[in-house]
Amino acid sequence: MSAPQGGWDGNYQDPTRQYPPAADPRAGQRSSVDAGKLWAGGFGTAVVAALVALVGILLVRGVLGIHILSPSDAGTYGDATTTTYAFGAFAVAVLATGVVHVLLLLMPRPMSFFNWIMLLVIAVGVLIPFTVSAATESQIATAALNLVIGICVMSLLNSVAGIATRGARAPGAGVA
Numbered sequence: 301m302s303a304p305q306g307g308w309d310g311n312y313q314d315p316t317r318q319y320p321p322a323a324d325p326r327a328g329q330r331s332s333v334d335a336g337k338l339w340a341g342g343f344g345t346a347v348v349a350a351l352v353a354l355v356g357i358l359l360v361r362g363v364l365g366i367h368i369l370s371p372s373d374a375g376t377y378g379d380a381t382t383t384t385y386a387f388g389a390f391a392v393a394v395l396a397t398g399v400v401h402v403l404l405l406l407m408p409r410p411m412s413f414f415n416w417i418m419l420l421v422i423a424v425g426v427l428i429p430f431t432v433s434a435a436t437e438s439q440i441a442t443a444a445l446n447l448v449i450g451i452c453v454m455s456l457l458n459s460v461a462g463i464a465t466r467g468a469r470a471p472g473a474g475v476a
Contacts, residue, residue: 308314333404334464341460342397345453346390352452353389356445366441392421395452400461411461415454422450 360366399417403410425446429439 302376317330332405332466333401334466335401338401338404338460338464341464342394342400342457345397345456345460346393348456349393349449349453350386350390353386353445354387356448357385360441360445364441366437367435368438368439368441368445381423389449391454392449393457396421396453396457400457404461404465411458414461418450418454422447422454425450461474 321453357368360368396414396418400414403414407413426443429446430440432439434442
C-alpha cells in the first residue's frame with residue numbers, strides 16, 4: 301500500500317478536512333417581476349373592485365332599502381356619488397397595484413408588507429363611515445361595502461403578484 305500524495309503525517313489530529321461553505325448559486329439574485337402581467341392583473345382587479353362597489357350599492361339601496369351615499373329620493377342607483385364611489389374603488393385598486401410593484405422590486409417578503417398595508421387601509425375604510433353623521437344602518441352598510449371591496453383588492457392582487465413574479469434561477473438553469 302502506498303501513502304496518499306500528501307502523506308499521512310500531520311493529518312492524524314484533524315480527522316476531517318475543513319472545506320469552505322459552498323456558495324449559494326441564487327445568492328445576490330432577486331426574483332423578477334413581469335410588469336405587464338402585474339399591471340394587466342391590477343387593471344382587472346380595478347375593474348372588479350369598481351363592479352363590486354356598484355353591485356354592493358345596488359344591493360344595499362335596491363334590495364335592503366338602506367340609503368347610502370345619496371338621499372332616499374335618488375332611486376336605487378343613487379346619484380353621481382355612486383359613480384364616484386365606483387371610480388374611487390377603481391383608483392384604490394390601481395394605487396394598490398403600484399404599491400405591490402414597488403414592494404416586489406424593493407422589499408424582502410414583499411407580500412407580507414402588502415398584506416399588512418392592505419389590512420390597515422381596510423381598517424381605515426371600515427372606520428371612516430362611523431366618523432360622519434349618518435344613520436347607523438347607512439354607516440354599517442358603507443363599512444361592510446368598504447370591507448368587501450378591500451378584501452377583493454387584497455386577495456386578487458395577492459394572486460396576481462404570485463403569477464407576475466418569477467423566482468431567481470440558478471445559473472445555467474433552463475426553462476422547463
